Amino acid sequence: MFTENLTRILFSNWQRTLQPFGVDEVAADKAFNQLVTAYSSSDRHYHTLKHIHHVLNMIEILQGYTNNLTAVQFAAWFHDVVYDTQAKDNEQKSADYALELLSSLGISEDTIATVTNLILNTKEHQAAVDDFDSQVLLDADLAIFAASPVDYTEYVYAIRKEYDWVSKAEYIVGRRQVLERFLKRSHIYFTPLMLEFAEPFARSNIQEEIKYLASEYVFD
Template sequence: MPTENFMDILFSNWQHTLQLLGVDQLAAEKAFNQLVAAYSTPGRYYHTLKHIDRVLSTIQILQGYTNNLAAVQLAAWFHDVVYDTEAQDNEERSADYAFELLSNLGIPESIIITVTRLILNTKDHQAAVNDYDSQVLLDADLAILAANSVEYEEYAHAICQEYGWLPEKDYITGRQKVLERFLQRSHIYFTPLMLEFAEPSARGNIQAEIQSLLSD
């Protein structure tokens, strides 16, 4: 269960972004509570508020690459708001959720359109060469891949738990395919900072997880 201090920090981050867009505190708090409820649904082990916090922290580090920091931060909040491992349309539903909630908060339409586009780009984790906002969001979303070995193992285990409904053999096959797709890419990360400092660790972690899956 998230600690009170953790929730205070998260709410402060949320409120700060919305204040810059002219949203009053009461409306911001109500929307925050909706997000907390969504990210606290049963069956989530990795795609929780802890993940959102990590994504936001990484965006903070990479913010110099963004064109629209507020849109990237909002996309981070919403990109996994709908998460069902048995569904294929989580990103589309998350984008719809963001569109509705942000519209109700009176966020400018141009920002909402950017937010939904960014969320949809997390489906395939691909970004155009000049789409710096998507690049930052995607790099932040995948920052966990470059974590230290203990954190990475916790992440891998949590993902496995989220697919607990799948027979183990099917999970191993599917997970291996996902991981190998990342290794086959010319680069996992887009921003120069992540490419230089996180890429080698991420590739090492992924290779180690594949070996672990195959030896189980």
């Protein structure tokens, strides 16, 4: 039931985003079903429709910082549409996917160009000081870092399942490297709201996960 309700909520969101473009209803439905299929594959445990829902909700909260809200919302829909934990080009393939699908729906070239650029910026999770749309998308994407301890633990477990092909020792080393890179930044978040209210919780969660990984480390 939860999945059905989530799908209905997301479909309504998808329709609202497309509404200004006068997209054919049948084409809009078909595109939505393609997205649902992509985000519902069996190898996904975190990068699912639930993640897209959370990102879109955060964008709604942060929308006051955007220049092109619609492009940010489209980017949220497509930023993980191609997700293979054994690949290095997911962002490029997701941007290409967005380009093809949005073009087929008749979305303007300017909007699509902004969307693809936003998606590509999720690779390194870095945004220029004046790229407010990327800042909002990245903050929404990484909002999970500042989640409650229960939700963060669920996130950690789901990410590990997506990398279940990696040995425990290798995963711990790689995951710690990723987390430590975020901690070394002067700031994880970009928008004033997230910097003030989410940054401390994010750093605390990341530090706790690193401690957990250290305690779990085993030598092969």
